[in-house]
Amino acid sequence: MKRILVTGGAGFVGSHLCERLLKEGNEVICLDNYFTGSKRNIEHLMDHHYFELVRHDIINPYMIEVDEIYNLACPASPVHYQFNPIKTVKTSVMGAINMLGLAKRIGAKILQASTSEVYGDPSVHPQPESYWGNVNPIGLRSCYDEGKRCAETLFMDYHHQNKVNIKIIRIFNTYGPHMHPHDGRVVSNFIVQALKGEDITIFGDGTQTRSFQYVDDLVEGTYRMMNSRDGFTGPVNIGNPVEFTMLELAKEVLTLTGSKSKLTFLPLPQDDPMQRQPDISLAKKELNGWEPKVHLKEGLTHTIAYFDTLLKKDPSLV
Numbered sequence: 570m571k572r573i574l575v576t577g578g579a580g581f582v583g584s585h586l587c588e589r590l591l592k593e594g595n596e597v598i599c600l601d602n603y604f605t606g607s608k609r610n611i612e613h614l615m616d617h618h619y620f621e622l623v624r625h626d627i628i629n630p631y632m633i634e635v636d637e638i639y640n641l642a643c644p645a646s647p648v649h650y651q652f653n654p655i656k657t658v659k660t661s662v663m664g665a666i667n668m669l670g671l672a673k674r675i676g677a678k679i680l681q682a683s684t685s686e687v688y689g690d691p692s693v694h695p696q697p698e699s700y701w702g703n704v705n706p707i708g709l710r711s712c713y714d715e716g717k718r719c720a721e722t723l724f725m726d727y728h729h730q731n732k733v734n735i736k737i738i739r740i741f742n743t744y745g746p747h748m749h750p751h752d753g754r755v756v757s758n759f760i761v762q763a764l765k766g767e768d769i770t771i772f773g774d775g776t777q778t779r780s781f782q783y784v785d786d787l788v789e790g791t792y793r794m795m796n797s798r799d800g801f802t803g804p805v806n807i808g809n810p811v812e813f814t815m816l817e818l819a820k821e822v823l824t825l826t827g828s829k830s831k832l833t834f835l836p837l838p839q840d841d842p843m844q845r846q847p848d849i850s851l852a853k854k855e856l857n858g859w860e861p862k863v864h865l866k867e868g869l870t871h872t873i874a875y876f877d878t879l880l881k882k883d884p885s886l887v
């Protein structure tokens with residue numbers, strides 16, 4: 570049994586990861602400041618003997634003895650990370666310094682949840698880890714993109730300078746149950762709009778693409794990365810290479826929900842990448858043949874069922 574700290578554990582991805590780590594027989598300490606996370610996401614774990622919840626903000630140092638740290642704390646949706654951009658940078662940068670300092674002191678292995686956003690609006694397609702990216706340093710998305718890029722730098726520097734055992738994953742667009750109903754990201758927006766019979770908001774003309782990964786595939790990749798061979802630090806892309814336009818996504822959501830919602834076209838946000846698709850050759854090679862298993866239709870079906878239940882239980886939430 571390992572003792573594992575999960576920062577951002579009450580968030581969308583963190584809650585699924587905590588559940589998986591408990592299932593593997595570990596003791597899990599979930600740390601969160603509840604900015605975008607919620608106790609609702611982890612309430613099914615609260616009675617677990619080896620689960621502990623701590624309210625803490627990672628921009629402040631935290632002391633604990635653990636074997637591993639998964640550093641997920643950071644708002645991930647553009648709406649949320651742009652709400653207080655300075656705080657977003659602090660969370661990424663000071664949070665990384667605090668967690669790396671902790672890992673160094675106690676000799677823990679630490680994994681960073683980085684993002685495909687480090688590639689910005691990419692001019693190489695699909696994106697391999699060797700691509701340095703095309704990021705605007707002074708735009709609306711910069712607090713997140715540059716914060717995460719700086720966190721990667723810090724991880725590599727703590728590794729080289731202090732021999733901290735690090736792992737970096739670059740997560741591509743992921744969806745599933747426990748996304749915040751007002752998350753603002755495209756999958757939850759379209760599903761909630763379809764279930765409520767509201768217009769589906771397509772930004773731009775809907776021809777921009779994303780590759781959507783179901784959360785179970787991400788958790789599997791994350792777990793394998795933490796347990797990958799010594800010396801393999803990454804960064805490694807974890808995402809689903811099957812690419813869809815936003816129009817295709819909207820149509821699939823309408824079909825699966827049977828909704829009569831209409832499509833409405835709104836302006837494309839600043840610096841919105843036109844294309845994004847992971848090259849997952851490195852993950853396949855290093856993570857025991859890891860690749861996504863869940864098709865969009867199946868993943869959407871689970872996610873629609875989740876939001877449908879939430880909507881019926883408490884309509885004010887959605």
Ligand code: NAD
Pocket residue numbers: 576577578579580581582583600601602603604605606607625626627628640641642643644645646660664682683684685739740741742743744749
């Ligand atoms: P989320 O917003 O649902 O979860 C983030 C969690 O971190 C929340 O519970 C939030 O309350 C907590 N948090 C935020 N700031 C904090 C702070 N200063 N101190 C303590 N806790 C804090 O987002 P998510 O989708 O679960 O993303 C988890 C991680 O994965 C993030 O680091 C994100 O950047 C990364 N990621 C996610 C995606 C995706 O598509 N979901 C894509 C790329 C990267």
Ligand code: UDP
Pocket residue numbers: 646647742753754755756758759770771772773777779815837838841842
């Ligand atoms: N998007 C959209 N309608 C929405 C929300 C998002 O068309 O209601 C688009 C957005 O402009 C982007 C894509 O969907 O091109 C993915 O957006 P999301 O915020 O989910 O993720 P990211 O832009 O960070 O990849």
